[in-house]
Amino acid sequence: MIPVAGVENVRVAVLGLGRSGLSAARALRAGGAKAVCWDDNAAAREAAEAEGFACVDLMKPGAFEAVAALIVSPGIPHLYPEPNRVIAAAWAAGVPVDNDIGLFFRSLGGATWDRFDVAPRVVAVTGSNGKSTTSALIHHVLCAAGRDAQLAGNIGRGVLDIDPPGDGGVVVLELSSYQTELARALTPDVAVFTNISPDHLDRHGGMGGYFAAKRRLFAEGGPDRCVIGVDEVEGRFLANQLSEGVGDDRVIDVSVERKLTGPGWHVFARKGFLSEYRKGRQVGAIDLRAVAGLPGEHNHQNAACAYAVCRTLGLGPREIEKGFQSFGGLPHRSQLVGEKDGVRFVNDSKATNVDAAAMALKAFPRVRWICGGLEKDGGLGGLLEAAGSVVKAYVIGREAAKFAVQLHGFEVEVCGDMGTAVARAAAEAEPGEVVLLAPAAASFDQYDNFEKRGDHFREEVAKLL
Missing domain, CATH: 3.90.190.20 (Mur ligase, C-terminal domain)
Incomplete structure (x- = not known):
């Protein structure tokens, strides 16, 4: 568990008691906070009370008195199509609203990291399609190469349920737009944008709001390196905004539609072959056609994104290829x-x-x-x-x-x-x-x-x- 930092003897409200909500309540308690919880579902409240949490109807008068923050589960709308009534009440009371992702990023690390030879790193993956497979593939390749890695977020464990990472450890997070749009802290070391297509438009008030929720991971997080799928105009816009100029290899462009060359760092997959180019020269390649767990062009895009992340984390092309070959794929995804x-x-x-x-x-x-x-x-x-x-x-x-x-x-x-x-x-x-x-x-x-x-x-x- 990652105990939440900076909440000792503080009263924090938690709205929504699914996986992420209960996880947040536990981590808040571990950090010394008093977590008061609410969910409209009686069974969810009973489960929380069984763990010793107080459940308080947050719509009752005075519910937000002495409350320092409201932590909201990702499935609860805070803006479109209309704000949840509890969130609106928190606004009216001047109570900051956050989610478990924000708590995670503000709580990870600390003085104990000074003893590490290699500081742990966080990889955050977002996009419309392929983010689950990309996240799982990165995690699998790292583990196959003997690296200490954990998978969490929108896949696997809740972000606050993971173990504190050790020396050189990597935390791989899959983050949905529901998670990135509200988190008050977003500071990954490596951030990935796979692609974008219309989805959840009612939740975000249209395509612009949906893209804005994804973009927050990059614009507000300030990652050291960004892997950006550039086959859509939004990806090209984002890559351009993040780059300081021609040849800036802090941004790695990824494509499955065309060959990418020229200055900078590029990874692309065409006709089943993945290629890596740096400064105009090819420096790596993998034949993806025989990788059973990654069939089709969409999975080749996932592979290209995962390859770029693993390269920036110090793995060689042959190590990555070996990991690809043993990847079995995810349930419900090809x-x-x-x-x-x-x-x-x-x-x-x-x-x-x-x-x-x-x-x-x-x-x-x-x-x-x-x-x-x-x-x-x-x-x-x-x-x-x-x-x-x-x-x-x-x-x-x-x-x-x-x-x-x-x-x-x-x-x-x-x-x-x-x-x-x-x-x-x-x-x-x-x-x-x-x-x-x-x-x-x-x-x-x-x-x-x-x-x-x-x-x-x-x-x-x-x-x-």
Whole structure:
């Protein structure tokens, strides 16, 4: 655990008692604070009370008297589409609002680090797509190379649940826009921007607000080195803002769309080959085509970002390649869950938006595509450009028919539920084809989260196998 610094004998309120909220309450208590907690869910309050935390309705008059700060869980909106009532009450009372990420960065380190030969470092990864795989891949490569590394944030453990890092240790954090938009402290040593595409627009008041939430990690954090995906205009804008001029190798540009050369530090992947260029010369390369855990162009972008981070942390190309080869991939992200009679079944339930689903479709030559769910803003137009590999789509979700009418250029069948979709796709699939779950939509119309949706796909496939 990372005890929160600077809160001894201070009263701090915690709103939201999921994983990050309870973790923050524990770390606050470990730092000497009195944590008062609230969650609208009675079961969550009971769990907190079982650990000895006082639960106080923060909407009651006087609830914020003598409260030094309000710590908010990431799923609770603080600005758009409208502020949560408790957050608005904290504003009115003049109480600073923060989250567990802010507590982590302000509490990490201290006088004990003076005894280290090599100070620990923090790598923070954000972006629309691929940040989970990129974070896990960085962590895996570091561990495979014998480095002390921990994985936390939006993946793995809560940021305050990790062990204090030791000499030369690396903490790898996956950070969502929900986490970066509110944290009052953001000071990673290395920051990564994978890519950006429309997502969570209601939460951020549009694309500009969404990008602004991501940009805070770089603009306010002042990292020593930045790895920036430059295949979107926002990435190119960000890289330009962070660079002090031509040849500034504190910014590493990453692309899967074009070769990057010239002054500076560049990593790009094209046609399955990753290349590293510095000062106009190639200094490293990896053949990604045979890396089973990283199929497709989208995973090659993840690999390029992870490669750049590991290089800046002192690993050599061959060490990184060895780590790539042993990486098994993440559940629900281009995860091979079975094969029968030459047909592969791949679970990419995490492809909850159009861009992520498009990348998944591009990774395979002939696809029986299971899609549908709670549609996000923007429609499916951009996805159809990447659907040339689709043999047939099998649509699920409560509004499957509405989703299906937007699909054209291939055969479409409205199935409604996962069991029907998997059975129909498997029955019609031919050797060499892939039955792919890549929903291009949120899961909340039928499932609690994308993990439950992916697990259901795996269960249905297991019945067939």
